[in-house]
Amino acid sequence: MKGKKYEGLLYITPWLIGLVVFTAFPFFASLFFSFTDYNLMSSPNFVGIDNYKTMFQTELFWKSFGITMSYVFITVPMKLAFALFIAYILNFKLKAVNFFRTAYYMPSILGGSVAVAVLWRFLFADTGLVNMILALFGVDSISWLGNPDYAIFTISLLRVWQFGSPMVIFLAALKNVPESLYEAARIDGASKVKTFIRVTLPMITPVLFFNFIMQLVQAFQEFNGPYIITGGGPLNSTYLFPLYIYDNAFRYFRMGYSSALSWFLFVVIMVFTLLAFKSEKHWVHYTEVE
Amino acid sequence: NKGGTDVGGGEGGEVKLRFSWWGGDERHEATLAAIRLFEDKNPGIKIEAEYGGWQGHQEKVTSQMVGNTAPDVLQVNWNWLYIFSKDGNGFYDLSTLTDHINLDNYDPALMDQTTINGKINGIPVGVTGKVFYFNKTAYDAAGASIPTTFDELYKAAELFKTNLGNDYYPMDLDQYAAFLMSMYYLEQKHGKPFINEENVINYSLGELEEGFDFYLDLVDKGVVPSMETRGAAGNVPMDQTPSWIQGKYGATYEWDSAVAKFQAALEGDQELVTGDYLTGIGNNESALAKISMVYSINKNTKYPVESAKLLEFLVSDPEAVEILGTSRGVPANAAAIEVLEGEGVLAGLNYEGNVKVRGFMGNGISPYFEDSQLQNLYRTVMEELGYGKINAAQAAEKLTSEANRMLAELAK
Amino acid sequence: MNEQDRKKLIAENDLRLRKRLARRNGINSGLRYFVLTFVGLLMLYPLIWLLGASFKSNAEIFTSIGFLPSSFDFSGYVNGWKTSTEYTFTTYFINTFKIVIPKVIVTVISVTLTAYGFARFKIPGKKFLFSILIATLLLPNLVLRIPQYIMFNSFNWLDSYKPLIVPSAFAVDAFFVFMVIQFMRGIPKDLEEAATIDGCNSIQVLTKILMPILKPALISVALFQFMWTMNDFLGPLIYISSVRKYPVSIALKMSMDASALVHWNQVIALSVIALVPSLVVFFLAQRHFVDGITSSGIKG
Amino acid sequence: MAEVVLKSVEKQYPNGFKAVHGIDLEIKDGEFMVFVGPSGCAKSTTLRMVAGLEDITGGEIWIGDKCVNEVQPKDRGIAMVFQNYALYPHMTAYNNMAFGLQMSKTPKNIIDQRVREAAKHLEIEDLLDRKPKEMSGGQRQRVALGRALVRKPDVFLFDEPLSNLDAKLRVSMRVRIQELHEMLKAEGVPATMIYVTHDQVEAMTMGDRITVLNAGRIMQVDTPMNLYRKPENLFVAGFIGAPSMNLVDGEIVEMGGKVFVSIPGGVLPLPEEKAEKVRSHVGKKIKFGLRPEDIIANEVHEGGEGFVTGSVRVVEQMGNEEFIYFNAAGTQFIARVNPEQVKNIRKGEDYRFWFNLAKCHMFDLETEENLTL
C-alpha cells in the first residue's frame, strides 16, 4: 500500500515511546551492570570485562550452557511438531471440537502451578505412573528424576506438554488458509498428508516462523519447569541457564555477573535468531512482500 | 519518591507505619490480630501490614532495599542482615532506640549475632536449631528403640531392613542435611565450628574427608537413603516425600521450627517424637543453632520511635505475645517465654526441640554459614559425593577451595 | 443379462460399497475420537486430579495419584475463600480484573497499531527498528527486574497497577507485535486496496478491514495476555505492597511458607477457582476461531 | 468409460438456499458438454458436485459405472479449472501446473515436458517462475487452465476458464481445448468435458451438446444448432443468442381463414407451416419471438412476408455488422444487419422493418413452451 513515510511512523510511535521510556533504561542499565561488580547493596564499580572472563572460566557456566543447548534442541522441534499436529486435527470439523480444544489447552493454563509440580512427580517418580506402565512391558523401573541422564527429558516433556499457546496460534493461522486451496489440492489428487505438506504448511509458514522464533527464545529462557520440578538437579543436570542467572541475581546477589550471563545468553539467542531470519526467505512464504 | 518513609506521613498527625513479613496462615492471622491490638493501644499510629507467602518474598525485599522503598518495620531472615547490611548501616541502629526497646530480654550471645560493626541491626525473634525427630510408629514397627547414639542408629538400620523391608531407612537426609550431618560428626569429634572468625574453613582436608566418609558410611549401612534413591522421587521437600509420609523414613534432622509440617504430613496416626542429640563419635557436643529471624527497622524511617514501639510491643507485650504464640517459633525474648510458659502454650515437638537447642547452641555459627552460595556449594558437593562423581577427598578439596573463595568475597 | 438386471446389480454393488465406506468412515472417526479423547484425558488429568486433591488431606495429596479423595470435605474452599488475611478472595479477584481487563484492552490496541505500522508501511530505518523490536524479546528479563523497579519507583508508580498496565499501552509486549505482524503479512492487500478506493484512511482500513479479518489472531493475543496476566506472580508481588491491592496470583501463595504447615487442600482449592476465569475465557474465545474468510472475496 | 450421469441431484446450501432442484442429466463418455445459464443458476454448483467438492443433498452422481456420491474428489478421475482459479499462492506457475502430476507420481521428465508444452500453448512460457501475485488476471487464469490441461483425467471440468482472456487468445485457447478433446479421443482415451461458459460463441462452437440451466433446473439439453433454431421454451429462446431474440407480446388472430399474429406495430401473416401450429391458440395471447438477424431493415424487400414500422433509436456499429434498435408502437426491437446491404439508416427516422416470419417462434404464455416447433 502506498503511504506517506510519517504515517507508518505514527503507528509505531506508541511502541517507540515505550521503547525509550520503559525498555531502554533497564536494557542499558543491565548492560552497564554486566561490566561492574554490582551486588545490589553497594554502588557498582566498573570492572571491565572481568565478569565475562570469570564466566568463561567457570565450570558451571559451561555445564549449564550445554544443558540449555540440548534442552532447546530437544524441546523446540518437539513442541512445535506436537502443537502443529494437534492444531491440525482440531481444525477439522469435529463434534465437540470446542471441548477438545479447551482440554488440550488445559496444561498451558496450569502453567507453573503447584499442581504441575506434584503431577510431574507422580508421573516420573520411581514408583510413578510412567514406570508403572513401563513395568507392564517388562521394562525395569527408571529413575527419571534421580538419574542425571534422564532428568532433562522429564523437564523437556513438561514443556512439550504445555503446547497450548503455539497450538492456538497455529489454529488461528490454519483458519486463514483459503478453503479453495484445499479444494484445488483435492482435485489435484493430493492425499491428506501431501496436502498438509505442500499446501497447508507453506501457507502457514509466516506463523510457523513466528512460533519457531518464539519457542526458541522461550526455550532459551525457560525457568519455571526446572525450577518447580527438579530445582536444577540432580547433579545440576537440569540446571538451565536462566536458573544460573536467577541464582546469581537473586540468591547470590551477584547482579553484575548475572547481567553478564544474561547478555551472553542474549548474544547466543541473537545468533540463532539471526540465523533463522537469514533462512527465512528460503522457506517462509509471505502473501504480501514489501 | 514514594519510599517507606513518605508513606508514613499520614494525615491529621496520624502516623502510618508499614510493617512487612512473610509466613503462613497462622502467622498472618496472629500478627494481624496483634497489630489491631497495637493500634488500639496506640491511637495515632496506623499500621499498614504488608505480608505474603515465602515464595518471592526475598526478591520483593531485595527490590525494596535497592529502591529505598522498604517498609518501616521488617521481618527478615537472620542471614539477610549480612547481605543488606554488610557494614552495619543497612538498617536502623537499634542501639539508639534503647529507650523504647528492652534489649535485656535477650541472650547477649544472640545479640552479638545481630550486631554488625557495633550497630544493632535487628532484634532476634526466635532461635532455631537442627534437632532429631523420630517416627516412633516406624521404629516400633521395626522393633527398634529410639536411638541416642549412632551405634543404636546403625542397629536400627538393620532392624528396619529385616523387619520392614529394603526401602525402609531409620533416617532421611537431603543434600543439605547430609552436609550438616557430616559437620555434626566433625563437630562432635573436634569441637570447633565449620567457619572460623577469619571467615576461613576451620577444618583440614583430612578432617573434612573423614566427615564425608562418615556420610558415605551411613549410606552404605542403609541408615539413610542414597542421593539417587532420594532423587528418584524428584526434587521434593522432605516432608512431602511419600516415603516420609508413609513412615518408610524413620527420622529427620530438622529445624525445630519446621517440625509441625513434618508431623502433619504423616499418614494416619503415626507419632513423631523429639530425639536427643546423637552421640558416640567424639567427646564434644555438637549442634547447629541460629537465630531464625529478626525484626529490623528501615534505616530511612521517618518514625523510628513509633517503629521501635511496634517492635517492642510485638516481642514483649504480654497480650501480643499471647496472641502471637509460637507463630514465629519459640520466641527468643525471655519475657515472652515467661508469658507463654505461664499460659502453658509452650509444649509439643517444636518446644521440646527448642529446649534442646537452647540447651546447647553449638560452637557458634558464622553469619555466612547459610549464605545461599555456600549452601548451594554444600548441596552440590554432597550430591556429587552421593552420586559417586567424586570421592570424599575430592569433596573435601572442592569444598574447601570454593568455600574459602566465596567467604573471602562475601566478607570483602 | 438385460439392462435392468445390470442396473440392479450395479445398484447393489454400489450399496455394498457405500456401506463399507460408511463403516470405514465410522471406524475412522471412531478412532479419531478415541485418540482425541484418550490424549485429551491425559491433558485434562491434572485438572481432574487438582479438583480431587482439593478435598484431600495433605498426606493423601502427596501420596496418591488417584483423583478420588477418600472423603469429600469442602472446607478447603470455604476456608480458602475466607483467607487468613483481612480480605476475602472476592477482593483479590476484583483486583485481578482491575489489572487484567485494562491491560488486555491496551495491549490489543497498541500491539495492533504497532504491527500495522511495521507490516504495511514504509518507515525510514524499518529494518533496524524491527531488529530492535525482536531484540527486546531476547534479553532474559530476570536482570531487567531491578532496573525496572528503580525506574517505576522514580515514576512514583509503586504500589499501584500502573507498572503492570501502562507499559502494555506502549506495545512493550514485542511477542504480540511480532505475532500480529506475521499474521498481517499473510493477508492479501487486495481488500485494503479496495477500502482505500472506498475512501478509508489508513486507520479505517485497519479497524474496518484488517481487524475483522485478523480476529482469530487478535483474540489469541487477548487470550494469552489475559492468562499470562492472571498467572503473573512476580510482577505484582514486587510492585504491589498493599495486601488490599493484591491480585489472585499472590493471594494464592499467601499461606505458603516454606517452613510452616501448609493446608494444601486450601491452596489447591483456590488454584482450581483461580483457573476458572482463564478456562471460561478460553472456552468462549475459541468459538471465534471460525473458518477463515479472507479468500472468498478475492478471485485469483 | 467416463460417462457422467446425474440422477435427480439436489443441492441445498447450509444457509437453507436450495441451489439445485433435482437435475437429471446424462453426459456420454467423451462428450463435450457445455453448461450455460444466467449468473447464479447453479452451473458452478453442479460442476462442483460432480467434482465432489460439494456434498449433494439429494440424488446420485455416477461417473463411469460407479456411483461417486461417497467417493473422494481425488478418486473421481477429474481435473478442474476453478472459476476463481484457486492457484496455490506460494507456488510458481510451473509448480502450480506440475502439482497434480507430482501427486500422481508422474516421472519428473514427463512432468516437465507436459508443463512446458502446456505453457507454450497457453503462451505463459515466460511466466513459469512467477508466483500468482506477480501475474495479470488473464495470466493467472491461464495457469489455472494449464493446471487442468496437463493432466489426463477421465473428466475435465471447466468453470468459465477463458472469461478473462482477450478475444484472440480466447479463440486459440478454445481451439487448444478442442484439439485436446480430439486428441484424447484419437488416442482411445476419450475424456468427457463439462464446460461452463457465458460466451455464446464458445458455447455454440465447442459443445457437442449444451445444457441450459435456469435457477437450478434444466431448461433444455440439445445440440447448439437446435438450441438456437428450436428453443423448446421461452427461457432458452431468450437466453441463447446475442443480441437476444426479440420477444414481444402478441396475439393469434384469424382473418378470413388466414392466421395472423398481431404484435405491436403490425399484424403479420403467418406462413402456412407456422399457422398450423398455432391455430389452436387463435384468440389467445402468446409471446412472439424473432431473432434480430431475421428482421431486415429496408424500404422494399422481397424476402419479407410482413413488416412493422418503427423509428430507429440507436444504431450500434460493430464493424462487420450493425445493431439497429427501433421502436414500434412503444415496443423495442433489435435488428442485426449487414452494414453493406442496408445503408443510410439514420437515428430518429422511421423505416419499415420486414420480418422473416418463416423463422418466427411463438410461445404459450402459461407453459412458456414453444408452440412452433
Next chain:
Amino acid sequence: MAEVVLKSVEKQYPNGFKAVHGIDLEIKDGEFMVFVGPSGCAKSTTLRMVAGLEDITGGEIWIGDKCVNEVQPKDRGIAMVFQNYALYPHMTAYNNMAFGLQMSKTPKNIIDQRVREAAKHLEIEDLLDRKPKEMSGGQRQRVALGRALVRKPDVFLFDEPLSNLDAKLRVSMRVRIQELHEMLKAEGVPATMIYVTHDQVEAMTMGDRITVLNAGRIMQVDTPMNLYRKPENLFVAGFIGAPSMNLVDGEIVEMGGKVFVSIPGGVLPLPEEKAEKVRSHVGKKIKFGLRPEDIIANEVHEGGEGFVTGSVRVVEQMGNEEFIYFNAAGTQFIARVNPEQVKNIRKGEDYRFWFNLAKCHMFDLETEENLTL
C-alpha cells in the same frame, strides 16, 4: 473537471519486470475510454496506477488539474471495480456496497436508497444479506460492480467488470453503465470512465474512444469504428475484430502497369485506390489483411475482384452466421458468412473464395504500419 492525463508513465515491478513503457494518454473529462489489449499488456496495471494503488516508477498522472503522483487513492475521487472483485469477506453484499458511502458520511437513508437501487439494477436484491462466500462468481462480480456504481466519483475505473456474467445480463449491465454515464453528464457532473474489457462488443459499443495496449505500450487510440476500419498497424488490425482479420504474407507485384498482391493461393488485382498506396512497395514483401466478412464463399460472385481457391476444413455454425475455415496453399483463412446466403458449404471440399479487395489492408513488414490508410 476530471480529465485524466498520463504523461510518459512507466511502471517497473519490484521483481524487475517492466510492465509499462512510457504511456502518454489524455482522457477528456466525461469521456468513456475503453482499454483493450492482450492478456498481460498492462491494462490493470495502468488502471491501478491511475487509482493510486501502484507506485509509478516514472512519469506523471494528472487527474483534473492536479498531479496526483503523491495523492492517496482515497483523495483521488475515484471508484473502481477490481478485476479480482476484492469484496470484503466479512461484510454482506449490502455492506460491501454501502461501505464507500459510509466512509464519505453519506446519510443513512441516502445510502440505503442508492444501494437498493443499484441492487435492483444489478439483479441482486435477494442477495443483499449474503456474504461473498455464499454467492456465485457472477453475483460477486455484480456486488463488486455495485460497490462502484453507488458512488459518485469523478473517475470510474472498471477492470473487466462484466467478464463473469452471462450474455443477457452483460448487455443490461452495459446499458446500465452507459445510462449512468449519460445521467451524470446530464446532471452536469460528468464522470470520466476508464473501462477495461476483453469483450469486443463491449469495447465497440461503449467506448467514446478505445486505447489499444500491447506489452505496456499504446498501439492506437481512436474511435471504435476507426480502429476497426483503419487500424494503424498490424497489431491493432490483428487484435480488433473477432474472428480476427486474416493476415497472410504477401508480396506486391506489378504486371503490365497494374499492381497486384500475391498471396498464398492467388495473385489478386488491387483496386486503384489501394494500388496507389503500395506502389512504393512493389517487389517487397508485406502483410496482407482482410476481414473474414470481406471474403465471400461462392462459386460465382459479382462483387469480388479476385479469388483464391481453398479447401474447407471446418465450418462453425453460430446460429446467425457461419465461420468457414479454409486452407489455400497451406495458409489458413477464415470467412464469415451468412448461412442463408451461402448454402451447402461442405467440409473437405474446394471452393472459390472471392475477396473484397477494396477493404483489404497491407502492412509494412518492418514498421508494421498500415500502408493503405
